[in-house]
Amino acid sequence: MLGEKLPDSYFESYGTCLITGGLGSLGVCLARWLADHGVKNLALLGRSGKPQSDVAGDLEALSSSSSPCIVIRACDVSCEEAVRNCFEELGRTLPITSGVFHAAGVLDDHAVRSLSSEHLKPVLGPKIDGTLHLHAASAALDVQTFCMFSSVASMLGNPGQANYCAANAFMDSFAQYRLANGRPALSIQWGPWAEVGMAARAGFSGVRFPLLDPKLALEAFGATLQSAAGKVPQGVAARGVIGLARVNWAVVLGRVSAAPPLLECFRPTSLQSAAPSASISTCPASKATAAVSNDGAARSGDEDTGAAAAQDDSPDVSSSGVQSA
Numbered sequence: 191m192l193g194e195k196l197p198d199s200y201f202e203s204y205g206t207c208l209i210t211g212g213l214g215s216l217g218v219c220l221a222r223w224l225a226d227h228g229v230k231n232l233a234l235l236g237r238s239g240k241p242q243s244d245v246a247g248d249l250e251a252l253s254s255s256s257s258p259c260i261v262i263r264a265c266d267v268s269c270e271e272a273v274r275n276c277f278e279e280l281g282r283t284l285p286i287t288s289g290v291f292h293a294a295g296v297l298d299d300h301a302v303r304s305l306s307s308e309h310l311k312p313v314l315g316p317k318i319d320g321t322l323h324l325h326a327a328s329a330a331l332d333v334q335t336f337c338m339f340s341s342v343a344s345m346l347g348n349p350g351q352a353n354y355c356a357a358n359a360f361m362d363s364f365a366q367y368r369l370a371n372g373r374p375a376l377s378i379q380w381g382p383w384a385e386v387g388m389a390a391r392a393g394f395s396g397v398r399f400p401l402l403d404p405k406l407a408l409e410a411f412g413a414t415l416q417s418a419a420g421k422v423p424q425g426v427a428a429r430g431v432i433g434l435a436r437v438n439w440a441v442v443l444g445r446v447s448a449a450p451p452l453l454e455c456f457r458p459t460s461l462q463s464a465a466p467s468a469s470i471s472t473c474p475a476s477k478a479t480a481a482v483s484n485d486g487a488a489r490s491g492d493e494d495t496g497a498a499a500a501q502d503d504s505p506d507v508s509s510s511g512v513q514s515a
């Protein structure tokens with residue numbers, strides 16, 4: 191685990207926390223978690239304004255509790271005018287927005303050779319245009335947390351997800367851009383979540399990235415924010431781009447002929463002799479970032495027997511071959 195637990199009062203001083211993709215699965219889990227940590231006002235933005243079915247009951251329960259105050263808006267974040275209007279309207283009715291959580295996103299997986307613009311726009315729009323519009327619309331506000339929900343696919347790649355990887359990689363880079371300009375920024379490269387969310391709905395089985403328990407995922411997220419507040423545990427970067435994922439390194443590295451030197455640190459000893467590169471490091475995984483757990487050789491080949499597992503890591507991905515979120 192990353193470090194200290196986030197205090198229950200962490201967000202008490204925040205005005206409003208705005209969540210894009212706030213009616214999506216992770217968005218609703220995040221809303222519940224923010225409420226548990228002191229948020230009193232939540233603005234949940236979704237494209238259609240309708241909740242994902244796997245969290246509709248949770249949203250209803252949260253909305254019917256006395257706190258926090260929740261407003262729901264339909265807003266396509268890839269549309270500049272819609273975002274600007276939404277911020278203006280929320281600014282008139284709610285306390286100032288001090289937390290922006292950008293969790294809007296969609297998957298549309300295809301092998302690179304069959305990617306066309308119709309597969310790019312819906313995936314890039316919310317993450318690239320949406321990030322830029324949120325950045326602009328919140329520029330004059332005293333935003334204390336600007337957090338983007340990226341993916342481990344951006345960190346390690348994933349067959350069939352070139353569009354999704356690019357969209358998330360933009361947010362990772364944009365976090366660095368904001369930081370360089372003195373603005374808060376975190377981009378969380380999530381591994382796939384279990385039970386709820388786009389990966390769970392797609393039946394992702396977790397050969398390369400074992401699924402994250404939602405409760406533990408949010409605990410790790412809290413510890414990340416805690417480190418972003420300045421209490422940096424065990425060398426984890428305080429802000430910027432952080433991976434919160436379980437990685438089966440034996441599988442991930444066992445299937446590539448050469449990995450960047452940093453990743454070679456994670457290569458299980460049993461695979462090292464097979465590695466073609468002279469750049470193999472023998473540094474143990476425990477010395478690498480604590481934000482990415484090493485599920486290591488012990489898990490290799492012992493899971494994922496379902497149909498989705500057969501698709502996982504296939505170099506030739508069908509249009510429905512969702513492998514990681």
Ligand SMILES: NC(=O)c1ccc[n+]([C@@H]2O[C@H](COP(=O)([O-])OP(=O)(O)OC[C@H]3O[C@@H](n4cnc5c(N)ncnc54)[C@H](OP(=O)(O)O)[C@@H]3O)[C@@H](O)[C@H]2O)c1
Nearest residue numbers: 211214215216237238266267294295380382383387388515
């Ligand atoms: N679930 C995972 O395991 C996982 C892992 C890594 C990263 N992530 C990232 O975490 C975020 C949330 O994922 P999730 O599993 O909660 O997905 P989800 O359940 O499918 O929810 C995504 C939400 O984003 C909204 N959205 C899509 N395009 C939008 C747009 N242009 N403007 C406004 N809202 C838009 C959708 O609204 P409509 O339904 O109305 O279109 C939906 O409510 C995504 O960005 C995803 O890439 C998820």
